[in-house]
Structure formats: C-alpha cells, structure tokens
Amino acid sequence: MKLCMIGTGYVGLVSGTCFADIGNQVYCVDKDINKIKKLNSGISPIYEPGLDELIKNNFNAKRLIFTTDLNKAISASDIIFICVGTPNKKGTLNVDLSFVYKCVREILLHTKNKKIIVTKSTVPVGTGDEIEKILKKKKKLFSIISNPEFLREGEAIRDFRYPDRIVIGSNNKNEFNTMKKLYSPLISKGAKFFTTTRRGAELIKYSANAFLATKITFINELANLCEKSGIDVEDVALGIGSDSRIGSRFLRAGPAYGGSCFPKDTKGLVSAGEKFKTNLSIVKSVIKSNHDRVNLLTKRVHKILGNNLKNKKIGILGVTFKPNTDDMRDSTSLKMIPYYCKKGAKVTYYDPSGEKFEFKKLKNCEFKKNINDTCKDTDLIILLTEWDEFKSLDFKKLNKKRNFIIYDLRNLYNPKEMLNKKIKYFSVGRPNFN
Ligand code: UGA
Numbered sequence: 001m002k003l004c005m006i007g008t009g010y011v012g013l014v015s016g017t018c019f020a021d022i023g024n025q026v027y028c029v030d031k032d033i034n035k036i037k038k039l040n041s042g043i044s045p046i047y048e049p050g051l052d053e054l055i056k057n058n059f060n061a062k063r064l065i066f067t068t069d070l071n072k073a074i075s076a077s078d079i080i081f082i083c084v085g086t087p088n089k090k091g092t093l094n095v096d097l098s099f100v101y102k103c104v105r106e107i108l109l110h111t112k113n114k115k116i117i118v119t120k121s122t123v124p125v126g127t128g129d130e131i132e133k134i135l136k137k138k139k140k141l142f143s144i145i146s147n148p149e150f151l152r153e154g155e156a157i158r159d160f161r162y163p164d165r166i167v168i169g170s171n172n173k174n175e176f177n178t179m180k181k182l183y184s185p186l187i188s189k190g191a192k193f194f195t196t197t198r199r200g201a202e203l204i205k206y207s208a209n210a211f212l213a214t215k216i217t218f219i220n221e222l223a224n225l226c227e228k229s230g231i232d233v234e235d236v237a238l239g240i241g242s243d244s245r246i247g248s249r250f251l252r253a254g255p256a257y258g259g260s261c262f263p264k265d266t267k268g269l270v271s272a273g274e275k276f277k278t279n280l281s282i283v284k285s286v287i288k289s290n291h292d293r294v295n296l297l298t299k300r301v302h303k304i305l306g307n308n309l310k311n312k313k314i315g316i317l318g319v320t321f322k323p324n325t326d327d328m329r330d331s332t333s334l335k336m337i338p339y340y341c342k343k344g345a346k347v348t349y350y351d352p353s354g355e356k357f358e359f360k361k362l363k364n365c366e367f368k369k370n371i372n373d374t375c376k377d378t379d380l381i382i383l384l385t386e387w388d389e390f391k392s393l394d395f396k397k398l399n400k401k402r403n404f405i406i407y408d409l410r411n412l413y414n415p416k417e418m419l420n421k422k423i424k425y426f427s428v429g430r431p432n433f434n
Helices: 010-021 033-040 051-060 070-076 098-110 127-134 136-141 156-161 174-182 198-229 233-241 262-275 281-299 301-305 333-342 371-375 415-420
Strands: 002-006 025-029 064-067 079-082 115-119 142-146 165-169 192-196 313-317 346-350 365-367 380-383 405-408 424-426
Touching (some): 002 010, 002 070, 010 051, 010 064, 010 156, 033 051, 033 064, 051 156, 098 127, 115 174, 127 136, 127 198, 136 142, 142 165, 142 198, 165 174, 165 198, 192 198, 198 233, 198 262, 262 281, 281 301, 301 380, 313 371, 333 346, 346 371
Parallel strands (some): 002 025, 025 064, 079 115, 115 142, 313 380, 346 365, 405 424
8 A cells, every 4th residue: 555654753754664564655845844854865864773774664665765855745646644742731630632633734734636534643532523623625635544552662662562452533434444555564463453433532542551650650659658667569469460450561660650641641531521511530630640659769769879869879770761762751860850859969861772862961960882881980870761681680799889789679689589699689579669
C-alpha cells in the first residue's frame, strides 16, 4: 500500500519505517528540512535501538522516502497517517491540538481524490469529529479513522512487530478491511485486530496509558508503606502480580514515572473528563502522587547524607526517564540534579545516551564519559535509570573511598550482596528508610 506519515517524530518515524519494512511504500513528511536532510543521508534524528539499520535497509530498497513535499506525498498515498505532536498546553491539563488541525487543513488543501486519514497521534475523545468538521467541504473524499500507537520508546521496533493488539476505530465499517489488509503481516503472526468506534479507539489509548501509570503509582505508594513496615516491595509485586487478573508487568517500584506519554496523557484524560463533566478522581490522584514522588525521592538524599550537601560528591548513573532512550522528558533527574547542585553538592553524571544540554548551565554539575569517572571518589552513587551496563558493577573497584553509599532507585542490586561487601546501600520499597 502507499502510505504518507505526516511528522517524523517518534511515532511517525518508527511506524513509518516498520510499515515500509513489511512491504509498503511509505512517504515520511516533515517540515523540518534539516531532519529530512539527515534522514536522507541515513542518520536517524531519534535514538532507538535497531532503527538506524531498518531506515537504511528500507531507504535503499526505495520503500521509504523522506520529503518536505507534503503535496507530493499526499497525492501519491492512499492512507495518510497524522503523527504530529499533541503536547499539553503549557501549565494546563488541556491537550494542544493545533499541530493536528494545521495538518488536517493542509491535507484538505492538497487532496484531489479519495483518502483515508488516520490519527496515530494520541488525541482526545472527539478529535476525529473535529477533523471531520474541518474537512466538510470535501467530505466525500475522506474517511477518518483512529489507530492509536502503543509502542514504547526503547522497545519500539519489537512493539510494532509483535503488538498485543491493533486498535482501529472507525464509524465507517468499510474501512476496517483496508486497515486489516495493511496490518495483515502482523495479524498473521498473532496480533489481535480489534475494531471499535472512532471515539472508542481515542479513549482506549488514553485509558491504557492512564491505567499503566496508575499501576506504577500504586506500587510506588506501596513501596513507601513497605519501607516503613519492614517488607520488601518486590515480594508484594510478585505476590500480587502472579494473579493473572492483576498481571506482573508495570509493577516495578522506582522513581516517578516520566517520559513523553504518561505525564501528558494522564493530564489529557482528566481534561477529557472535564469536557464531558466526569470526575476522574483516580487519575487526578495518580498525577498528584507522581508529582509528590519526585520531591520525596529527591529530598530523601538528606536522610542518607544529612541536611548539609555542600561539597558532597554525588555521582549519578543514568539520567533519561528510562533506559534505551535519550529522552529526558519528565525524568526525575531534571528535578534531582539541579536541587543537589543548588544545595552545594558536586554532581557528576553519566548516561549511555550522552551529555544532556539540560544540565550544561548548572554550576557544580559535570558529565563524565564513563561509569568509572562518575563513581570515583563520590560520597553517594545514585542509580537512576536501569541501563544494561549498570546491572553488574563492582562498586568497590569503582569507588576506593571508604564509607561511600549507593542509592538504587531501580532496585537493580541485591541488598544482601551489598551487605556482604560492607557497602551502605539504600533502595526503594525495602526497609531502609524507617
Ligand atoms: C508508554 C506506553 O508504555 C506505550 O504503550 C505507549 O505507546 C507510549 O507510552 C506512548 O503513549 O507513546 P513509554 O513512555 O515509552 O511508553 O515508556 P514506558 O516503558 O511505558 O515507561 C514509562 C515510565 O514508567 C518510565 O518512567 C518507566 O521507568 C516507568 N515504569 C515503567 C516504572 O516505573 N515501573 C514499571 O514497572 C514500568
């Protein structure tokens, strides 16, 4: 099939490349000429394991075309995917749909024959209806479908190839067959093809993210209780997660959830609730609890190092919101590192995805190119993101200082082993912080 992906951000680029890889001709369009130039010279603007190679293969096979020419891409395609950003409006819970609507107006301008328009961007309930209104002048030319994306950063290619389900929302049943044909290589490998109304699909996306965020927040709050009552939260997660009605995934206690999706989509769902005069009190309290958690875990360092952090040396391993991504959005490190610097600590950090501009202007904060230099001579090592290369470290070799401490926010290490090595060790949801 011939597809046009508008927006070469995370969703557009990964799904566009993967659609090409299963045999489609895909035009990836972006206004950003530098991005398109980069892509045309084989450089991916985003960090995603395996993506560079997949782009190269499909580009060379001429199935993947990168262009700024929207008119050409639309004319050549049967299905147009809207993959532009839907951020929160600054300081509010509302979703900014201006990029989506701008894109729809451009589609209207360039379309001369029948097209299917698919929203892949995460959009609030009723957005498809609004799109239909914008397109009413040429309404016979368009079918508007919702097909939310469920891929995770860092695992995106695998998630595309082996999705748990493909959700298609349309008010026109005829379009289900076209979408089924498009996804048939994945359906034949076992992916569930689920159809519903357009509004239904829009809400499913927000509900999935809000539910997962709730699950994480639930275990994080239980972790606080475990710390005070002498229980290991990992036992609780295993004990409840083995119940197939609950499920074991997304029950890892740790820092506040972050990234470009959960924080934005929980707020977006509350805002949709407000629009339809429905109080989503659970989601509201998840947002608050997650916000409080960033402060709680940041300030906890005082319980470890005392009130005065002046000249204390703190080494931080991993600053992205999770491993296998360079994404810093809503990462706990954005709060933690400036706070420690402000308190006079000397912070060094290392992240496998490289130095972060967010910390460049901070006094007392230095990026180190490896784990060794980050941990050397520190009073405290904070493990913030569970990258593979942090999983088996010999801290005694890394830090010759006597009395150095480890604060492991991802429970990567075994407390008993740390005790045997006589390393002072703090983690999350284990009885450390009485
Ligand atoms: C999330 C969803 O998992 C995807 O299905 C969805 O497509 C995507 O948002 C999106 O809407 O685009 P992502 O933001 O890439 O994916 O990251 P996750 O792997 O879901 O992690 C989100 C946050 O939760 C991270 O901060 C992670 O560290 C945290 N987390 C996750 C935990 O603290 N504990 C867990 O058990 C799992």
